[in-house]
Amino acid sequence: MTATTAPHSPAVGTAHRTSVAVIGTGAIGQDLVSKVHRSPVLDCALVVGRNPDSAGLAHAARLGYPTSAGGIEAVLAADRPFDVLLDATSAAAHVEHWRLLADTPTLLVDLTPSKIGQMVVPTVTGTHGPTGRDVSLISCGGQASIPIAHGLAERFAVDYIEVVSTVASTIAGRATRLNLDEYVATTQHALTTFTDVPETKAILNISPAVPPATFRTAVHAVIPGADADAVRSVVDAVAARVREFAPGYRVIACAVAGDRVVVSVEVIADSDVLPHYAGNLDIINSAAILVAEQHAARLGRAAGTGARS
Protein backbone atom coordinates (compact mmCIF):
# COMPACT_ATOMS: atom_id res chain seq x y z
CA MET A 1 0.00 0.00 0.00
CA THR A 2 1.56 3.30 -1.05
CA ALA A 3 1.31 6.30 1.17
CA THR A 4 -0.37 8.58 -1.35
CA THR A 5 -1.84 11.70 0.15
CA ALA A 6 -5.55 12.11 -0.25
CA PRO A 7 -6.44 15.07 -2.46
CA HIS A 8 -8.49 16.89 0.15
CA SER A 9 -6.12 16.30 3.01
CA PRO A 10 -4.82 19.48 4.62
CA ALA A 11 -1.55 17.61 4.95
CA VAL A 12 -0.84 17.89 1.24
CA GLY A 13 2.86 17.89 0.57
CA THR A 14 3.78 16.90 4.10
CA ALA A 15 2.59 13.34 4.14
CA HIS A 16 0.90 12.46 7.42
CA ARG A 17 1.65 15.76 9.12
CA THR A 18 -1.47 17.05 10.71
CA SER A 19 -2.45 20.71 11.00
CA VAL A 20 -3.11 21.96 14.51
CA ALA A 21 -4.47 25.31 15.65
CA VAL A 22 -4.15 26.42 19.26
CA ILE A 23 -6.66 28.85 20.75
CA GLY A 24 -5.84 30.44 24.10
CA THR A 25 -2.52 32.09 24.87
CA GLY A 26 -2.07 31.62 28.62
CA ALA A 27 0.40 29.19 30.17
CA ILE A 28 -1.58 26.21 28.85
CA GLY A 29 -1.71 27.59 25.31
CA GLN A 30 2.00 28.41 25.27
CA ASP A 31 2.95 24.97 26.49
CA LEU A 32 0.65 23.39 23.89
CA VAL A 33 2.40 25.34 21.14
CA SER A 34 5.79 24.21 22.39
CA LYS A 35 4.64 20.60 22.59
CA VAL A 36 3.21 20.74 19.04
CA HIS A 37 6.57 22.20 18.04
CA ARG A 38 8.31 19.12 19.48
CA SER A 39 5.93 16.65 17.84
CA PRO A 40 7.20 14.83 14.74
CA VAL A 41 3.71 14.47 13.25
CA LEU A 42 1.95 17.73 14.11
CA ASP A 43 2.23 21.07 12.34
CA CYS A 44 1.32 24.20 14.23
CA ALA A 45 -0.76 26.03 11.62
CA LEU A 46 -2.16 28.91 13.70
CA VAL A 47 -2.04 30.27 17.23
CA VAL A 48 -5.01 32.39 18.21
CA GLY A 49 -5.63 34.78 21.06
CA ARG A 50 -7.56 37.96 21.71
CA ASN A 51 -4.83 40.34 22.76
CA PRO A 52 -2.31 41.19 19.99
CA ASP A 53 0.30 42.04 22.64
CA SER A 54 -0.03 38.83 24.64
CA ALA A 55 3.06 36.91 25.66
CA GLY A 56 1.50 33.77 24.18
CA LEU A 57 1.26 35.19 20.66
CA ALA A 58 4.80 36.57 20.93
CA HIS A 59 6.02 33.12 21.99
CA ALA A 60 4.33 31.47 19.01
CA ALA A 61 5.71 34.09 16.63
CA ARG A 62 9.23 33.50 17.96
CA LEU A 63 8.83 29.84 17.08
CA GLY A 64 7.86 30.96 13.57
CA TYR A 65 4.15 30.13 13.66
CA PRO A 66 1.30 32.21 12.22
CA THR A 67 -0.65 34.07 14.88
CA SER A 68 -3.87 36.01 15.10
CA ALA A 69 -5.56 38.07 17.81
CA GLY A 70 -8.91 37.51 16.09
CA GLY A 71 -10.29 34.81 18.37
CA ILE A 72 -12.40 31.96 17.03
CA GLU A 73 -13.25 34.00 13.91
CA ALA A 74 -9.63 33.61 12.83
CA VAL A 75 -10.01 29.84 13.06
CA LEU A 76 -13.24 29.92 11.04
CA ALA A 77 -11.68 32.18 8.42
CA ALA A 78 -8.88 29.73 7.56
CA ASP A 79 -8.73 28.57 3.91
CA ARG A 80 -9.49 25.04 4.93
CA PRO A 81 -10.41 23.49 8.23
CA PHE A 82 -7.61 22.54 10.59
CA ASP A 83 -7.31 18.87 11.43
CA VAL A 84 -7.18 19.63 15.15
CA LEU A 85 -8.09 22.62 17.33
CA LEU A 86 -6.63 22.60 20.82
CA ASP A 87 -8.93 24.75 22.96
CA ALA A 88 -7.30 26.34 26.02
CA THR A 89 -9.84 29.13 26.52
CA SER A 90 -12.67 28.74 29.04
CA ALA A 91 -15.55 26.37 29.61
CA ALA A 92 -18.12 28.86 28.34
CA ALA A 93 -16.03 29.75 25.27
CA HIS A 94 -15.53 26.10 24.41
CA VAL A 95 -19.26 25.51 24.24
CA GLU A 96 -19.45 28.27 21.64
CA HIS A 97 -16.41 26.98 19.73
CA TRP A 98 -17.96 23.53 19.42
CA ARG A 99 -21.23 25.05 18.18
CA LEU A 100 -19.34 26.93 15.47
CA LEU A 101 -17.15 24.00 14.41
CA ALA A 102 -19.52 21.06 14.83
CA ASP A 103 -20.16 20.88 11.08
CA THR A 104 -16.49 20.94 10.07
CA PRO A 105 -14.08 17.99 9.98
CA THR A 106 -11.93 19.54 12.74
CA LEU A 107 -11.27 17.52 15.88
CA LEU A 108 -11.72 19.74 18.95
CA VAL A 109 -9.62 18.90 21.98
CA ASP A 110 -11.03 20.71 25.00
CA LEU A 111 -8.70 21.56 27.87
CA THR A 112 -11.40 23.49 29.76
CA PRO A 113 -13.77 21.85 32.26
CA SER A 114 -16.81 22.38 29.98
CA LYS A 115 -17.69 18.66 30.20
CA ILE A 116 -19.54 18.68 26.85
CA GLY A 117 -17.25 16.46 24.80
CA GLN A 118 -16.33 12.78 24.86
CA MET A 119 -14.13 12.29 27.92
CA VAL A 120 -10.67 10.97 27.21
CA VAL A 121 -7.98 9.70 29.59
CA PRO A 122 -5.33 8.25 27.26
CA THR A 123 -4.27 5.19 29.27
CA VAL A 124 -7.88 4.35 30.07
CA THR A 125 -9.79 5.09 26.89
CA GLY A 126 -7.30 3.50 24.54
CA THR A 127 -4.64 4.29 22.01
CA HIS A 128 -6.75 4.62 18.90
CA GLY A 129 -8.14 8.00 19.71
CA PRO A 130 -11.71 9.03 20.30
CA THR A 131 -14.64 8.37 18.01
CA GLY A 132 -16.30 11.74 18.61
CA ARG A 133 -15.04 15.06 17.29
CA ASP A 134 -15.23 17.00 20.55
CA VAL A 135 -12.90 15.55 23.13
CA SER A 136 -12.97 16.62 26.78
CA LEU A 137 -9.77 16.21 28.76
CA ILE A 138 -11.78 16.62 31.99
CA SER A 139 -9.31 18.38 34.33
CA CYS A 140 -5.68 18.21 35.41
CA GLY A 141 -6.68 16.35 38.57
CA GLY A 142 -8.75 13.98 36.45
CA GLN A 143 -5.84 13.22 34.12
CA ALA A 144 -3.54 12.56 37.08
CA SER A 145 -5.97 10.50 39.17
CA ILE A 146 -8.23 8.57 36.83
CA PRO A 147 -5.52 6.20 35.54
CA ILE A 148 -4.87 5.09 39.15
CA ALA A 149 -8.54 5.08 40.14
CA HIS A 150 -9.45 3.07 37.05
CA GLY A 151 -6.58 0.63 37.63
CA LEU A 152 -7.70 0.02 41.21
CA ALA A 153 -11.35 -0.36 40.24
CA GLU A 154 -10.46 -2.86 37.50
CA ARG A 155 -8.50 -5.06 39.87
CA PHE A 156 -10.40 -4.70 43.17
CA ALA A 157 -13.94 -4.20 44.47
CA VAL A 158 -13.84 -0.51 45.37
CA ASP A 159 -16.51 0.93 47.68
CA TYR A 160 -15.55 4.59 47.47
CA ILE A 161 -12.97 6.71 45.73
CA GLU A 162 -11.76 10.24 46.33
CA VAL A 163 -9.07 12.37 44.71
CA VAL A 164 -7.38 15.40 46.20
CA SER A 165 -5.17 17.50 43.96
CA THR A 166 -2.86 20.32 44.94
CA VAL A 167 -1.86 23.04 42.50
CA ALA A 168 0.66 25.81 43.15
CA SER A 169 -0.95 29.19 43.65
CA THR A 170 1.36 30.85 41.12
CA ILE A 171 -0.11 28.83 38.24
CA ALA A 172 -3.76 28.86 39.34
CA GLY A 173 -5.11 31.72 37.25
CA ARG A 174 -8.35 33.59 37.71
CA ALA A 175 -10.33 31.24 35.47
CA THR A 176 -9.24 28.26 37.58
CA ARG A 177 -10.17 30.09 40.77
CA LEU A 178 -13.60 31.08 39.47
CA ASN A 179 -14.27 27.58 38.12
CA LEU A 180 -13.59 25.47 41.21
CA ASP A 181 -17.22 24.30 41.24
CA GLU A 182 -16.91 23.10 37.63
CA TYR A 183 -13.57 21.47 38.39
CA VAL A 184 -15.16 19.51 41.23
CA ALA A 185 -18.27 18.51 39.26
CA THR A 186 -16.40 17.53 36.09
CA THR A 187 -13.71 15.54 37.89
CA GLN A 188 -16.26 13.69 40.04
CA HIS A 189 -18.36 12.89 36.99
CA ALA A 190 -15.36 11.46 35.17
CA LEU A 191 -14.24 9.45 38.20
CA THR A 192 -17.65 7.82 38.47
CA THR A 193 -17.80 7.19 34.73
CA PHE A 194 -14.38 5.52 34.49
CA THR A 195 -14.49 3.50 37.72
CA ASP A 196 -18.17 2.54 37.99
CA VAL A 197 -17.86 3.43 41.68
CA PRO A 198 -21.10 5.29 42.39
CA GLU A 199 -19.75 7.42 45.23
CA THR A 200 -16.76 9.55 44.32
CA LYS A 201 -15.39 12.87 45.48
CA ALA A 202 -12.96 15.42 44.06
CA ILE A 203 -11.19 18.12 46.05
CA LEU A 204 -8.78 20.84 44.93
CA ASN A 205 -6.24 22.61 47.14
CA ILE A 206 -4.26 25.65 46.03
CA SER A 207 -0.86 25.69 47.73
CA PRO A 208 0.74 29.04 48.56
CA ALA A 209 4.11 27.46 49.39
CA VAL A 210 7.28 29.33 48.36
CA PRO A 211 9.06 27.95 46.40
CA PRO A 212 5.93 26.55 44.72
CA ALA A 213 4.86 22.99 45.45
CA THR A 214 4.97 20.39 42.68
CA PHE A 215 1.53 19.36 41.41
CA ARG A 216 0.28 16.30 43.25
CA THR A 217 -2.80 14.17 43.47
CA ALA A 218 -3.78 11.78 46.23
CA VAL A 219 -6.14 8.97 45.34
CA HIS A 220 -7.96 7.63 48.41
CA ALA A 221 -10.00 4.47 48.12
CA VAL A 222 -11.96 2.14 50.36
CA ILE A 223 -11.10 -1.40 49.25
CA PRO A 224 -12.15 -4.15 51.64
CA GLY A 225 -9.40 -6.75 51.93
CA ALA A 226 -6.90 -4.75 49.89
CA ASP A 227 -3.48 -6.36 49.68
CA ALA A 228 -0.62 -3.87 49.82
CA ASP A 229 1.58 -5.71 47.32
CA ALA A 230 -1.26 -6.15 44.83
CA VAL A 231 -2.15 -2.47 45.11
CA ARG A 232 1.46 -1.48 44.58
CA SER A 233 1.78 -3.61 41.46
CA VAL A 234 -1.40 -2.14 39.94
CA VAL A 235 -0.22 1.38 40.71
CA ASP A 236 3.29 0.83 39.32
CA ALA A 237 1.92 -0.66 36.11
CA VAL A 238 -0.48 2.25 35.62
CA ALA A 239 2.22 4.84 36.34
CA ALA A 240 4.55 3.26 33.80
CA ARG A 241 1.85 3.56 31.13
CA VAL A 242 1.17 7.20 31.96
CA ARG A 243 4.90 7.96 31.82
CA GLU A 244 4.89 6.88 28.17
CA PHE A 245 3.29 10.24 27.33
CA ALA A 246 3.87 12.26 30.54
CA PRO A 247 7.38 11.35 31.69
CA GLY A 248 7.24 13.44 34.87
CA TYR A 249 4.49 11.28 36.41
CA ARG A 250 5.65 9.36 39.47
CA VAL A 251 4.24 7.61 42.51
CA ILE A 252 5.31 9.29 45.75
CA ALA A 253 3.49 7.15 48.30
CA CYS A 254 1.34 4.04 48.24
CA ALA A 255 -0.04 3.01 51.60
CA VAL A 256 -2.63 0.46 52.67
CA ALA A 257 -4.05 0.48 56.20
CA GLY A 258 -6.99 -1.86 56.71
CA ASP A 259 -9.45 -1.14 53.90
CA ARG A 260 -8.01 2.33 53.30
CA VAL A 261 -5.73 2.83 50.34
CA VAL A 262 -3.94 6.06 49.54
CA VAL A 263 -1.77 6.59 46.49
CA SER A 264 0.01 9.90 45.95
CA VAL A 265 1.40 10.90 42.59
CA GLU A 266 3.41 13.92 41.56
CA VAL A 267 3.87 15.30 38.07
CA ILE A 268 6.99 17.24 37.20
CA ALA A 269 6.50 19.27 34.04
CA ASP A 270 8.38 18.06 30.98
CA SER A 271 8.13 21.35 29.14
CA ASP A 272 10.14 24.04 27.39
CA VAL A 273 7.98 26.80 28.85
CA LEU A 274 6.42 25.67 32.14
CA PRO A 275 8.13 25.70 35.52
CA HIS A 276 8.94 22.19 36.75
CA TYR A 277 6.19 22.30 39.41
CA ALA A 278 3.42 22.93 36.85
CA GLY A 279 2.77 19.23 36.30
CA ASN A 280 -0.98 19.88 36.32
CA LEU A 281 -0.68 21.79 33.05
CA ASP A 282 1.90 19.39 31.66
CA ILE A 283 -0.19 16.24 32.09
CA ILE A 284 -3.37 17.61 30.53
CA ASN A 285 -1.37 19.14 27.67
CA SER A 286 0.57 15.92 27.12
CA ALA A 287 -2.76 14.12 26.90
CA ALA A 288 -3.95 16.69 24.34
CA ILE A 289 -0.85 16.18 22.20
CA LEU A 290 -1.28 12.41 22.41
CA VAL A 291 -4.90 12.69 21.27
CA ALA A 292 -3.80 14.92 18.39
CA GLU A 293 -1.05 12.47 17.40
CA GLN A 294 -3.47 9.54 17.54
CA HIS A 295 -5.75 11.54 15.27
CA ALA A 296 -2.82 12.19 12.96
CA ALA A 297 -2.13 8.47 12.78
CA ARG A 298 -5.76 7.84 11.93
CA LEU A 299 -5.70 10.48 9.20
CA GLY A 300 -2.52 8.87 7.93
CA ARG A 301 -4.13 5.45 7.81
CA ALA A 302 -7.20 6.92 6.12
CA ALA A 303 -5.01 8.67 3.56
CA GLY A 304 -3.05 5.48 3.06
CA THR A 305 -6.16 3.45 2.29
CA GLY A 306 -7.80 6.25 0.38
CA ALA A 307 -10.73 6.05 2.76
CA ARG A 308 -10.56 9.70 3.64
CA SER A 309 -10.84 10.99 0.09
Add this chain to the structure above:
Amino acid sequence: MTDVVVHDPTLRDGQHAVRHQLGVAALRGYAEAADAAGVPVVEVGHGNGLGASSLQVGRAAVSDDLMLATVRAALRRSKMGVFMLPGWGTSADLRKAIAHGADVIRIGVHCTEPSLAERHLGFLAEQGADGHCVLMMSHMATAAQLAEHAATAVGYGARAVGLMDSAGNFLPQDVSDRIGAIAAAVDVPVIFHGHNNLGMAVANSVAAAQAGATIIDGCARGFGAGAGNTQLEVLVPVLERTGFRTGIDLYGLLDAADFAERELMPAPPTTDTVSIVSGLAGVFSGFKHQVLDASRRSGVDPRDVFFELGRRQAIAGQEDLIVDVVAELGEVAS
Protein backbone atom coordinates in the same frame (compact mmCIF):
# COMPACT_ATOMS: atom_id res chain seq x y z
CA MET B 1 -19.10 48.95 76.77
CA THR B 2 -18.56 47.82 73.20
CA ASP B 3 -20.77 45.07 71.80
CA VAL B 4 -19.06 41.90 70.60
CA VAL B 5 -20.83 39.12 68.70
CA VAL B 6 -19.68 35.78 70.04
CA HIS B 7 -19.68 33.17 67.30
CA ASP B 8 -19.70 29.57 68.48
CA PRO B 9 -18.25 26.89 66.13
CA THR B 10 -18.34 24.13 68.80
CA LEU B 11 -20.41 21.91 66.50
CA ARG B 12 -18.10 22.54 63.51
CA ASP B 13 -14.49 22.97 64.69
CA GLY B 14 -15.11 20.54 67.58
CA GLN B 15 -15.75 17.85 64.96
CA HIS B 16 -11.98 17.71 64.34
CA ALA B 17 -11.46 16.52 67.92
CA VAL B 18 -13.83 13.57 67.51
CA ARG B 19 -13.04 12.69 63.90
CA HIS B 20 -16.29 14.30 62.70
CA GLN B 21 -18.43 11.79 64.60
CA LEU B 22 -20.93 14.06 66.43
CA GLY B 23 -24.37 12.47 66.33
CA VAL B 24 -27.83 13.99 66.08
CA ALA B 25 -28.57 13.94 69.84
CA ALA B 26 -25.29 15.73 70.61
CA LEU B 27 -25.91 18.34 67.91
CA ARG B 28 -29.45 18.98 69.08
CA GLY B 29 -28.61 19.05 72.78
CA TYR B 30 -25.74 21.48 72.44
CA ALA B 31 -27.60 23.75 70.02
CA GLU B 32 -30.51 23.96 72.47
CA ALA B 33 -28.16 24.75 75.36
CA ALA B 34 -26.29 27.45 73.41
CA ASP B 35 -29.58 28.92 72.24
CA ALA B 36 -30.87 29.02 75.83
CA ALA B 37 -27.71 30.86 76.90
CA GLY B 38 -28.25 33.49 74.19
CA VAL B 39 -25.13 32.63 72.16
CA PRO B 40 -25.68 34.77 69.03
CA VAL B 41 -24.41 32.34 66.35
CA VAL B 42 -24.14 28.55 66.50
CA GLU B 43 -22.05 27.13 63.66
CA VAL B 44 -22.47 23.51 62.54
CA GLY B 45 -20.94 21.15 60.03
CA HIS B 46 -18.12 18.81 59.24
CA GLY B 47 -14.83 20.12 60.66
CA ASN B 48 -13.76 21.41 57.24
CA GLY B 49 -17.25 22.68 56.51
CA LEU B 50 -19.95 21.98 53.94
CA GLY B 51 -19.24 19.13 51.53
CA ALA B 52 -15.98 18.23 53.27
CA SER B 53 -16.78 14.75 54.57
CA SER B 54 -13.91 12.81 53.02
CA LEU B 55 -11.18 10.25 53.53
CA GLN B 56 -8.69 13.10 53.25
CA VAL B 57 -9.91 14.68 56.50
CA GLY B 58 -12.42 12.21 57.91
CA ARG B 59 -15.90 11.12 56.97
CA ALA B 60 -18.71 12.58 59.06
CA ALA B 61 -21.13 10.41 61.02
CA VAL B 62 -24.06 12.61 59.97
CA SER B 63 -24.82 14.13 56.55
CA ASP B 64 -24.71 17.89 56.03
CA ASP B 65 -28.48 17.88 55.47
CA LEU B 66 -29.19 16.14 58.75
CA MET B 67 -26.70 18.30 60.70
CA LEU B 68 -28.24 21.52 59.41
CA ALA B 69 -31.84 20.39 59.84
CA THR B 70 -31.14 19.22 63.39
CA VAL B 71 -29.46 22.42 64.54
CA ARG B 72 -31.92 24.67 62.75
CA ALA B 73 -34.81 23.01 64.55
CA ALA B 74 -33.03 23.42 67.90
CA LEU B 75 -32.37 27.16 67.58
CA ARG B 76 -35.04 29.68 68.53
CA ARG B 77 -33.07 32.88 69.07
CA SER B 78 -29.56 32.05 67.89
CA LYS B 79 -28.55 32.33 64.26
CA MET B 80 -27.22 29.23 62.50
CA GLY B 81 -23.75 29.50 60.97
CA VAL B 82 -22.02 27.32 58.37
CA PHE B 83 -18.53 27.23 56.91
CA MET B 84 -17.26 26.31 53.45
CA LEU B 85 -13.88 25.96 51.80
CA PRO B 86 -13.93 26.57 48.00
CA GLY B 87 -12.52 23.49 46.26
CA TRP B 88 -14.12 21.33 48.98
CA GLY B 89 -17.70 22.53 48.95
CA THR B 90 -19.43 24.18 46.00
CA SER B 91 -22.21 26.66 45.28
CA ALA B 92 -24.61 23.72 45.39
CA ASP B 93 -23.70 23.23 49.06
CA LEU B 94 -24.22 26.94 49.73
CA ARG B 95 -27.62 26.83 48.09
CA LYS B 96 -28.53 23.84 50.23
CA ALA B 97 -27.37 25.59 53.42
CA ILE B 98 -29.46 28.66 52.59
CA ALA B 99 -32.46 26.41 52.02
CA HIS B 100 -31.84 24.88 55.46
CA GLY B 101 -32.00 28.34 56.99
CA ALA B 102 -28.31 29.12 57.53
CA ASP B 103 -28.05 32.78 58.57
CA VAL B 104 -24.30 33.32 58.59
CA ILE B 105 -22.20 31.70 55.87
CA ARG B 106 -18.44 31.81 56.18
CA ILE B 107 -16.17 31.19 53.22
CA GLY B 108 -12.71 30.10 54.36
CA VAL B 109 -9.62 30.55 52.22
CA HIS B 110 -5.92 30.30 52.88
CA CYS B 111 -4.84 33.75 54.06
CA THR B 112 -2.92 34.66 50.89
CA GLU B 113 -5.63 33.44 48.47
CA PRO B 114 -8.69 35.70 48.84
CA SER B 115 -9.53 35.31 45.14
CA LEU B 116 -10.56 31.71 45.81
CA ALA B 117 -13.59 33.22 47.59
CA GLU B 118 -14.57 35.62 44.80
CA ARG B 119 -17.19 33.43 43.19
CA HIS B 120 -18.83 32.17 46.35
CA LEU B 121 -18.91 35.55 48.10
CA GLY B 122 -20.47 36.95 44.94
CA PHE B 123 -23.01 34.15 44.91
CA LEU B 124 -23.93 34.82 48.56
CA ALA B 125 -24.26 38.55 47.89
CA GLU B 126 -26.59 37.77 44.96
CA GLN B 127 -28.66 35.56 47.25
CA GLY B 128 -28.86 38.32 49.85
CA ALA B 129 -27.14 35.99 52.35
CA ASP B 130 -24.86 37.14 55.16
CA GLY B 131 -21.57 36.01 53.62
CA HIS B 132 -18.37 36.34 55.64
CA CYS B 133 -14.79 35.60 54.68
CA VAL B 134 -12.15 34.17 57.01
CA LEU B 135 -8.46 34.14 56.12
CA MET B 136 -7.05 30.88 57.49
CA MET B 137 -3.55 30.01 58.70
CA SER B 138 -3.10 33.75 59.11
CA HIS B 139 0.30 33.46 60.79
CA MET B 140 1.63 32.86 57.25
CA ALA B 141 1.08 36.49 56.16
CA THR B 142 2.01 39.94 57.42
CA ALA B 143 -0.42 42.50 58.86
CA ALA B 144 -0.21 44.60 55.67
CA GLN B 145 -0.87 41.58 53.42
CA LEU B 146 -3.81 40.48 55.55
CA ALA B 147 -5.31 43.98 55.49
CA GLU B 148 -5.05 44.05 51.70
CA HIS B 149 -6.59 40.57 51.31
CA ALA B 150 -9.38 41.41 53.78
CA ALA B 151 -10.23 44.50 51.73
CA THR B 152 -10.26 42.33 48.59
CA ALA B 153 -12.74 39.96 50.24
CA VAL B 154 -14.99 42.88 51.16
CA GLY B 155 -14.80 43.95 47.52
CA TYR B 156 -16.14 40.51 46.56
CA GLY B 157 -19.13 41.08 48.84
CA ALA B 158 -18.07 39.81 52.29
CA ARG B 159 -20.16 41.45 55.02
CA ALA B 160 -17.57 40.58 57.66
CA VAL B 161 -13.97 39.53 57.33
CA GLY B 162 -11.27 38.28 59.64
CA LEU B 163 -8.62 35.84 60.69
CA MET B 164 -8.32 32.28 61.82
CA ASP B 165 -5.21 31.43 63.81
CA SER B 166 -5.59 27.89 62.47
CA ALA B 167 -2.26 26.71 63.82
CA GLY B 168 -2.56 28.43 67.20
CA ASN B 169 0.71 30.17 66.41
CA PHE B 170 -0.04 33.78 67.39
CA LEU B 171 0.95 35.69 70.51
CA PRO B 172 -1.25 38.63 71.55
CA GLN B 173 0.92 41.28 69.89
CA ASP B 174 0.73 39.38 66.56
CA VAL B 175 -3.04 39.51 66.82
CA SER B 176 -3.17 43.19 67.79
CA ASP B 177 -1.03 44.16 64.80
CA ARG B 178 -2.98 42.12 62.30
CA ILE B 179 -6.51 42.81 63.52
CA GLY B 180 -5.65 46.50 63.91
CA ALA B 181 -4.46 46.64 60.31
CA ILE B 182 -7.60 44.92 59.04
CA ALA B 183 -9.94 47.10 61.13
CA ALA B 184 -8.29 50.17 59.62
CA ALA B 185 -8.65 48.79 56.08
CA VAL B 186 -12.30 47.69 56.00
CA ASP B 187 -15.64 49.09 57.12
CA VAL B 188 -17.31 45.75 57.94
CA PRO B 189 -17.13 43.78 61.21
CA VAL B 190 -13.79 42.04 61.83
CA ILE B 191 -13.61 38.40 62.97
CA PHE B 192 -11.06 36.57 65.11
CA HIS B 193 -10.92 32.80 65.60
CA GLY B 194 -8.23 31.47 67.95
CA HIS B 195 -6.61 28.13 68.72
CA ASN B 196 -4.92 27.28 71.97
CA ASN B 197 -1.72 25.49 70.97
CA LEU B 198 0.46 27.94 72.86
CA GLY B 199 -2.08 28.63 75.62
CA MET B 200 -2.85 32.03 74.15
CA ALA B 201 -6.36 31.63 72.73
CA VAL B 202 -8.24 33.71 75.33
CA ALA B 203 -5.51 36.34 75.56
CA ASN B 204 -5.34 36.53 71.76
CA SER B 205 -9.12 36.93 71.56
CA VAL B 206 -9.10 39.78 74.06
CA ALA B 207 -6.28 41.39 72.09
CA ALA B 208 -8.37 41.02 68.94
CA ALA B 209 -11.40 42.67 70.56
CA GLN B 210 -9.22 45.51 71.84
CA ALA B 211 -7.76 45.97 68.36
CA GLY B 212 -11.20 46.31 66.83
CA ALA B 213 -12.58 42.81 66.15
CA THR B 214 -16.29 42.64 66.93
CA ILE B 215 -16.96 38.99 66.05
CA ILE B 216 -15.02 36.63 68.31
CA ASP B 217 -15.14 32.83 68.07
CA GLY B 218 -15.24 30.51 71.05
CA CYS B 219 -16.02 26.83 71.59
CA ALA B 220 -17.48 25.17 74.67
CA ARG B 221 -14.70 23.57 76.74
CA GLY B 222 -12.39 24.69 73.93
CA PHE B 223 -13.76 21.82 71.82
CA GLY B 224 -11.85 22.11 68.55
CA ALA B 225 -8.96 20.98 66.40
CA GLY B 226 -5.60 20.21 68.01
CA ALA B 227 -5.18 21.91 71.38
CA GLY B 228 -8.68 23.25 70.97
CA ASN B 229 -10.21 26.64 70.29
CA THR B 230 -10.71 29.64 72.50
CA GLN B 231 -12.64 28.33 75.50
CA LEU B 232 -16.08 29.92 75.20
CA GLU B 233 -17.12 29.92 78.85
CA VAL B 234 -13.82 31.60 79.78
CA LEU B 235 -13.87 34.01 76.83
CA VAL B 236 -17.29 35.48 77.59
CA PRO B 237 -16.74 36.57 81.22
CA VAL B 238 -13.23 37.77 80.39
CA LEU B 239 -14.60 39.90 77.55
CA GLU B 240 -17.24 41.29 79.91
CA ARG B 241 -14.60 42.17 82.50
CA THR B 242 -12.47 43.90 79.87
CA GLY B 243 -15.35 46.07 78.73
CA PHE B 244 -17.12 44.15 76.00
CA ARG B 245 -20.80 43.29 76.11
CA THR B 246 -21.76 39.84 74.75
CA GLY B 247 -25.40 39.59 75.82
CA ILE B 248 -24.82 35.97 76.87
CA ASP B 249 -26.26 34.58 80.12
CA LEU B 250 -23.44 33.25 82.32
CA TYR B 251 -25.27 30.33 83.93
CA GLY B 252 -26.75 29.30 80.60
CA LEU B 253 -23.26 29.41 79.12
CA LEU B 254 -21.82 27.29 81.91
CA ASP B 255 -24.67 24.80 81.50
CA ALA B 256 -23.92 24.56 77.77
CA ALA B 257 -20.24 23.97 78.57
CA ASP B 258 -21.11 21.23 81.04
CA PHE B 259 -23.39 19.62 78.45
CA ALA B 260 -20.58 19.80 75.91
CA GLU B 261 -18.05 18.20 78.23
CA ARG B 262 -20.49 15.42 79.12
CA GLU B 263 -22.03 14.70 75.72
CA LEU B 264 -19.71 15.89 72.93
CA MET B 265 -16.20 14.79 73.86
CA PRO B 266 -14.32 12.02 75.61
CA ALA B 267 -12.26 14.74 77.34
CA PRO B 268 -11.76 18.47 76.74
CA PRO B 269 -8.82 19.27 74.45
CA THR B 270 -5.61 20.13 76.22
CA THR B 271 -2.39 21.73 75.09
CA ASP B 272 -0.60 18.41 74.86
CA THR B 273 2.99 18.20 73.73
CA VAL B 274 2.29 17.48 70.05
CA SER B 275 -0.08 20.45 69.96
CA ILE B 276 2.68 22.70 71.23
CA VAL B 277 4.91 21.44 68.42
CA SER B 278 2.09 21.86 65.92
CA GLY B 279 1.64 25.48 67.03
CA LEU B 280 5.36 26.20 66.93
CA ALA B 281 5.67 24.56 63.50
CA GLY B 282 2.69 26.58 62.24
CA VAL B 283 0.77 23.52 61.06
CA PHE B 284 -3.04 23.36 60.86
CA SER B 285 -4.34 22.02 64.18
CA GLY B 286 -6.71 19.63 62.42
CA PHE B 287 -3.76 17.50 61.27
CA LYS B 288 -3.21 16.13 64.77
CA HIS B 289 -5.04 12.78 64.68
CA GLN B 290 -3.72 11.79 61.26
CA VAL B 291 -0.15 12.74 62.15
CA LEU B 292 -0.35 10.68 65.34
CA ASP B 293 -1.94 7.69 63.54
CA ALA B 294 0.54 7.64 60.68
CA SER B 295 3.56 8.26 62.94
CA ARG B 296 2.56 5.43 65.25
CA ARG B 297 2.18 2.99 62.35
CA SER B 298 5.60 3.86 60.95
CA GLY B 299 7.50 4.41 64.17
CA VAL B 300 8.52 7.99 63.40
CA ASP B 301 8.46 10.90 65.84
CA PRO B 302 5.25 12.92 65.29
CA ARG B 303 7.14 16.05 66.33
CA ASP B 304 9.49 15.58 63.37
CA VAL B 305 6.46 15.14 61.14
CA PHE B 306 4.93 18.43 62.33
CA PHE B 307 8.14 20.38 61.82
CA GLU B 308 8.60 18.91 58.34
CA LEU B 309 4.97 19.75 57.43
CA GLY B 310 5.65 23.29 58.64
CA ARG B 311 8.78 23.47 56.51
CA ARG B 312 6.68 22.43 53.49
CA GLN B 313 4.16 25.15 54.34
CA ALA B 314 1.29 22.67 54.38
CA ILE B 315 -2.07 24.40 54.62
CA ALA B 316 -5.48 23.26 55.85
CA GLY B 317 -6.78 20.56 53.53
CA GLN B 318 -3.39 19.12 52.59
CA GLU B 319 -3.63 16.12 54.88
CA ASP B 320 -2.42 13.91 52.02
CA LEU B 321 1.09 15.29 52.64
CA ILE B 322 1.21 13.50 55.99
CA VAL B 323 1.62 10.07 54.38
CA ASP B 324 4.48 11.37 52.20
CA VAL B 325 6.29 13.02 55.07
CA VAL B 326 5.94 9.99 57.34
CA ALA B 327 7.20 7.70 54.57
CA GLU B 328 10.16 9.97 53.89
CA LEU B 329 11.11 10.33 57.56
CA GLY B 330 10.70 6.56 57.96
CA GLU B 331 13.19 5.95 55.13
CA VAL B 332 15.70 8.33 56.65
CA ALA B 333 15.38 6.59 60.01
CA SER B 334 15.76 3.05 58.69
